[in-house]
Every structure is written in C-alpha cells, then in structure tokens.
Amino acid sequence: MFRVRATLIALGAASLALTGCTASAEPRPDLAEFYGQRIAFEPCAPYATTAVDGKLFADARFDCARVQVPLDYAEPDGPRSQVALLRLPARGEKIGSLLVNPGGPGGSGMSFVAQLAQLWAEGPVSERFDVIGFDPRGVGASTPQANCYTDAEKDRGEDFAGQLVPDVPDAQAAREVAQRCADGSGGPQALASFGTANVVRDMDVLRSVLGDEKLSYLGWSYGTQLGARYAETFPQHVRALALDGAIDPDLTTTEFHLAQMTSIQQAFDRFAANCATSADCPLGTDPGRATEAFQALVRPLQEKPAPTADGRGLNYSDALTAVTSALYSPRLWPKATEGLAELAAGRGDLLLAQRDIAAGRGPDGRYSNSGDAVYAIRCMDSPRRTPAEQAEFARQVSAAVPFADPGRPVPESHHECEAWPEPPTMPEPWITGPVDVPPTLTVSITGDPATPYRGGVNLARVLGGSLLSVNGSQHGIALLGQSECVDDIVADYLINLRTPPEGARCSA
Structure with a gap:
C-alpha cells in the first residue's frame, strides 16, 4: 500500500466564544457535556506541527480551536481526546459550517484548508460557509497523536513507506510494530481509539459545537468513507455531503x-x-x-x-x-x-x-505524522489477514502493479496490524445497507489512479444520491480549480442543495 500525502490532491485576532446548540435529536445524556461545550477560537500559530504549517497558520484570516471528545465513547467519563480545527470564516451571509477532510487516512484538514484558502478566497463556498478543516483524532494537531517512527527512522526507510505490502516477517515483528506505535501514541487505549468509527462520532460533536443543526461536508478519497459512514450513523443530521474519489462500498x-x-x-x-x-x-x-x-x-x-x-x-x-x-x-x-x-x-x-x-517531510527534516496515522487508523478499520492470506495478497499485488515489482521473491509476511491492541471497529462491507439521507453528490473521475471510477458509481447508488462523472486522469478535482464545470456543480449543491441531472458529466 502506498503512502501518498493528501496534500497532493491540491498542488489572529481576538478570541471568539461560540456556544454549541443541540441537534434535532438530543445526544445521549452522558455525552451532553461534549455536545454542549463552548469552544474558543484563537490564533492558529500554536497549532502548527510542521514547518510548512507554521507559515500557513500565521495567516490572520484563520482562527483555530480544540474540541473535547471522549477517548472511548463507551467510557465518556474516562480520558479525553482533543480534535483540533482551523476555520476560514465566511465572507458573506452564512449558511453554516462546512467540514472538510482531504483523505488519507492521516491527512490534515487544517493544513489542507490553509493551503487552499487563497484558491477559495473569492469563491461562493467560502462566502457562504465557515470552512472548517479538522485533524481527525490521531492526526496533526489533534491529541493523542499517532506516532510510530522517528524522523531519523523515516529518513532511513525503516517505516512502511514505499512498500507495496508492509514487510512484517513474523509474529514478533508484528508485536514490535504494535508496541512501538502504542508507546509513541499514548498507550494501547489511545492507539485503539484511532479509527473511522470514532472520527465519525467526533464529527457529530463538531457539528453541534459549531452551531449546526445538520452537517454540511466535503470529503475527498478516504474522506468519502468518513462522509458515508457519518450518513449511515447519523442520517437525521445530514444536510449535504459532497464526496470526491470514492472508496468503493461494494469491495472488501x-x-x-x-x-x-x-x-x-x-x-x-x-x-x-x-x-x-x-x-x-x-x-x-x-x-x-x-x-x-x-x-x-x-x-x-x-x-x-x-x-x-x-x-x-x-x-x-x-x-x-x-x-x-x-x-x-x-x-x-x-x-x-x-x-x-x-x-x-x-x-x-x-x-x-x-x-x-x-x-510529508519538511525542509527542516521533520515529518508530519500522517504516515504513522495511516497505519494506526487503518489498523482499527480493516480486517487482519492471516499469514497465508497475506502471502496470497502480496502475490496478487505484485501481479497487479508490475512496474513496482522489486524483482525479488515475495517474502512470507504477517499482517502489519496483527498484534494491534483491539480488533477492528468498521464492518465489512463498510456500509451495511441502503442509507436514507437527503440528496448527496458523489464525484468520480473516469481514470482516477487511486480510487477507481466504479467506486463512485457504487457509492452514489448506496447513498441514493447523484453522481457527477468527470473525464480525467487525476485523483481529486472538486473545488480544486481544475474544472469550472465541476466546481460550479459542487458549489451549487453545497449552497443551494441542487443536484445535477442524471448522467451529468464534466471534463478535467
């Protein structure tokens, strides 16, 4: 599996207090403290975790905050996690907040929005929404943070970057991977909290404390999985979901x-x-x-x-x-x-x-933690293969992508998540049935190299929503300034909830 940063999709002020409101369905009583918390926005500079973000977050257009969520939703009185977010305030009459996730998993929504702010500066979406880039738990400025390998180890290639199938030769090596990730991330309980199921619940808390009765959301790649899982978990709280580069819900x-x-x-x-x-x-x-x-x-x-x-x-x-x-x-x-x-x-x-x-290596030699977060999140999402299944998977991968074949025999290997402290928390298939939500918009590119076109077709079907097909060869296009046709349709949907006609098509 390749680790590619979500940023490749897109080549200060006085503190404000915001009181959260409850949604149309009341939260569980033991979660009311989280749903009703007050958050204070402040300058973003202290939230930067990389040199690149340090420069981006100095922009006075942005403000940032942290939202408290349970580390384990089954124990709301136990330890807490903090979800960090960056806001680009609406320039005009505000509809509400638009939550943004760039994919990964492991992509920083804060950094992504900060990078795209200039592109969106005069656009209709940032006029009508507070654009909110959030770092999912385990990522970036959120805490606890997933950390498995040091910068020096990543420089030496001792992590899994660039490996088609992670090289975990035996059960002891699998235990060592899990242990080092637990040690660097705050312990086994913290490591077990990094997964889509918890991020989806965090998103509903964010919706509430930002003052939105219903969620408006824009997600790319893995972000489509977050959006669709949110729709299945909180269908009554959905206003709009724009999903670009879908993870196929029909596939294991x-x-x-x-x-x-x-x-x-x-x-x-x-x-x-x-x-x-x-x-x-x-x-x-x-x-x-x-x-x-x-x-x-x-x-x-x-x-x-x-x-x-x-x-x-x-x-x-x-x-x-x-x-x-x-x-x-x-x-x-x-x-x-x-x-x-x-x-x-x-x-x-x-x-x-x-x-x-x-x-994610900066000019100062420091890495973002997105590479470690990829594995920490996926290990709480995906089933673990047996050694025999892993060996067969490795052989199939080698056959599927021959340009990346190293020319050596496929080694025997164990699954990299084999020794994780808890079993995975996402079902397979990851959407368990039809989802009854307001109209959604899925964007799918015919030649997408990372999320094949058919996945968008299938996700639109499962959500009962609209599909916008795009003739192109890249991964990600919505509101990235690469197609006026796409950007106009996506903006019209997010703002006015108008979906394109059946068979709508654009070009990159």
Missing part, C-alpha cells in the same frame, strides 16, 4: 487495494505513453517496454542508493514513492520524467524532493 478491503493497484499501474501506463512521445524519454519511446525500463532504473537502488546533495541518497522505496505520487495527477508527470532522467544520469535529487513532499 483486500479487493479495494487490489483494484487500487490495478488503477495505479494503468496510470503508470498512461504516464509512460505520454513520456514516449518525446525522443529523450528516460523510459524509452516504446510504451510496451516502459515497465521494463523503469525497473532497470530503480531496481539497482535496492543495493546502491543514488547520490543526492544532502547526503541521504535515493533508495528504491524513495523512488517508488516519488513516481507513484506523481501518477496522481498528469500535472505532476513532468516532474517524474525529469526525475527519472536525472536518475538515469546517476543522481537522485529531484526524485528525493518529490518523495519528501509525498512523505
């Missing part, structure tokens, strides 16, 4: 990952065909031999990293992460081509720079 976790690998290979093939139109393409001018050419370039990095100016070197996993992340949008293909050409000439600086963006 294993089936979805295999479909994703197939789509990534298809994206590589499109990238290679585009590159082959140039005589100096580092993969050659025959697209049919591009996989072989790519392997010839990157497999030697397993034994000898390519030199880089900072002395770290570019290893095999780094190169794979860099190129895979660039496949998420044709706009990034030139970077991958340039980086591969440099690698063919013996250096790895350009690909390492792309890898660092994808891995």
Whole structure:
C-alpha cells in the first residue's frame, strides 16, 4: 500500500466564544457535556506541527480551536481526546459550517484548508460557509497523536513507506510494530481509539459545537468513507455531503487495494505513453517496454542508493514513492520524467524532493505524522489477514502493479496490524445497507489512479444520491480549480442543495 500525502490532491485576532446548540435529536445524556461545550477560537500559530504549517497558520484570516471528545465513547467519563480545527470564516451571509477532510487516512484538514484558502478566497463556498478543516483524532494537531517512527527512522526507510505490502516477517515483528506505535501514541487505549468509527462520532460533536443543526461536508478519497459512514450513523443530521474519489462500498478491503493497484499501474501506463512521445524519454519511446525500463532504473537502488546533495541518497522505496505520487495527477508527470532522467544520469535529487513532499517531510527534516496515522487508523478499520492470506495478497499485488515489482521473491509476511491492541471497529462491507439521507453528490473521475471510477458509481447508488462523472486522469478535482464545470456543480449543491441531472458529466 502506498503512502501518498493528501496534500497532493491540491498542488489572529481576538478570541471568539461560540456556544454549541443541540441537534434535532438530543445526544445521549452522558455525552451532553461534549455536545454542549463552548469552544474558543484563537490564533492558529500554536497549532502548527510542521514547518510548512507554521507559515500557513500565521495567516490572520484563520482562527483555530480544540474540541473535547471522549477517548472511548463507551467510557465518556474516562480520558479525553482533543480534535483540533482551523476555520476560514465566511465572507458573506452564512449558511453554516462546512467540514472538510482531504483523505488519507492521516491527512490534515487544517493544513489542507490553509493551503487552499487563497484558491477559495473569492469563491461562493467560502462566502457562504465557515470552512472548517479538522485533524481527525490521531492526526496533526489533534491529541493523542499517532506516532510510530522517528524522523531519523523515516529518513532511513525503516517505516512502511514505499512498500507495496508492509514487510512484517513474523509474529514478533508484528508485536514490535504494535508496541512501538502504542508507546509513541499514548498507550494501547489511545492507539485503539484511532479509527473511522470514532472520527465519525467526533464529527457529530463538531457539528453541534459549531452551531449546526445538520452537517454540511466535503470529503475527498478516504474522506468519502468518513462522509458515508457519518450518513449511515447519523442520517437525521445530514444536510449535504459532497464526496470526491470514492472508496468503493461494494469491495472488501483486500479487493479495494487490489483494484487500487490495478488503477495505479494503468496510470503508470498512461504516464509512460505520454513520456514516449518525446525522443529523450528516460523510459524509452516504446510504451510496451516502459515497465521494463523503469525497473532497470530503480531496481539497482535496492543495493546502491543514488547520490543526492544532502547526503541521504535515493533508495528504491524513495523512488517508488516519488513516481507513484506523481501518477496522481498528469500535472505532476513532468516532474517524474525529469526525475527519472536525472536518475538515469546517476543522481537522485529531484526524485528525493518529490518523495519528501509525498512523505510529508519538511525542509527542516521533520515529518508530519500522517504516515504513522495511516497505519494506526487503518489498523482499527480493516480486517487482519492471516499469514497465508497475506502471502496470497502480496502475490496478487505484485501481479497487479508490475512496474513496482522489486524483482525479488515475495517474502512470507504477517499482517502489519496483527498484534494491534483491539480488533477492528468498521464492518465489512463498510456500509451495511441502503442509507436514507437527503440528496448527496458523489464525484468520480473516469481514470482516477487511486480510487477507481466504479467506486463512485457504487457509492452514489448506496447513498441514493447523484453522481457527477468527470473525464480525467487525476485523483481529486472538486473545488480544486481544475474544472469550472465541476466546481460550479459542487458549489451549487453545497449552497443551494441542487443536484445535477442524471448522467451529468464534466471534463478535467
């Protein structure tokens, strides 16, 4: 499974007190304290956890706050978690709040909204909504925070980044992964709290304390799973759900990952065909031999990293992460081509720079925790495979995405979540039946490399909502300034609750 940062989807003031109101259905009495809490907005600078966020959060347009939620909803009187959020206040007559999640899992909604604020500055959505980017529990500025590997260990490639299937050779190694994640994240109870089921409940608390009777939500990729699970859990609290790049509700976790690998290979093939139109393409001018050419370039990095100016070197996993992340949008293909050409000439600086963006490594050498959060969240969501099932999965992955085949026998492996302190908390299939909610809007791109188009079709069906099909080859498009057609339809839906006609289609 590839770790690609959600930020790739999108290439101060006086404190204010806000009193939460109750929704149309009263919360459980033992949760009333959380639903009715007052939150105080304040300048965002202290919320930054990375150097990049430090610069973004200094913008006086934003204010930030923390919301108290139970660490374990079964024990509301027990330890607490804090969900951090960033607000871009509405410029005009306000409808309410719009919660935003960029995907991942592990993507920081706070950072995402801060990055997109300039793009949205004059748009209709930020005129009518307080745009709220929140960090799901375990992520970014929220607490407790998922932490499994140090920055130095990530630099050395000792985490799971760039691995198609995490390398966990035996049961002892699986126990060590779980233990180090528990130790770094605040203990087993904290580690077990990082999952979609709890984030969905946190979202309902956020809705209430922000003063909204019903939720308006915009989510990409994994964020579609959050939105749809919210719809199933709190259908009476839904106003609008705009979901872009859907996780397929008809597939098991294993089936979805295999479909994703197939789509990534298809994206590589499109990238290679585009590159082959140039005589100096580092993969050659025959697209049919591009996989072989790519392997010839990157497999030697397993034994000898390519030199880089900072002395770290570019290893095999780094190169794979860099190129895979660039496949998420044709706009990034030139970077991958340039980086591969440099690698063919013996250096790895350009690909390492792309890898660092994808891995959340800042210019100061510090990483965001989104990579650790991916595993912590998924380990509380997904079924654990037996060693035999894991071995078969690894063989299927290798067949599905041959450009990333390292050329070595598939090792015997245990599931990376095998020793997690609690069993997973999300059902499979992850939506258990038809969901009765107001009209929703699902956006699905025909050539999406990460969330195949069929997933959007299936999610729209399960939610009984509208589908907007988009001709394109990237992952994520809604309100990203890449298609006026898409942006107009999504904005009209969020503001006026108008859905497009059946068969609506746009182009990227």
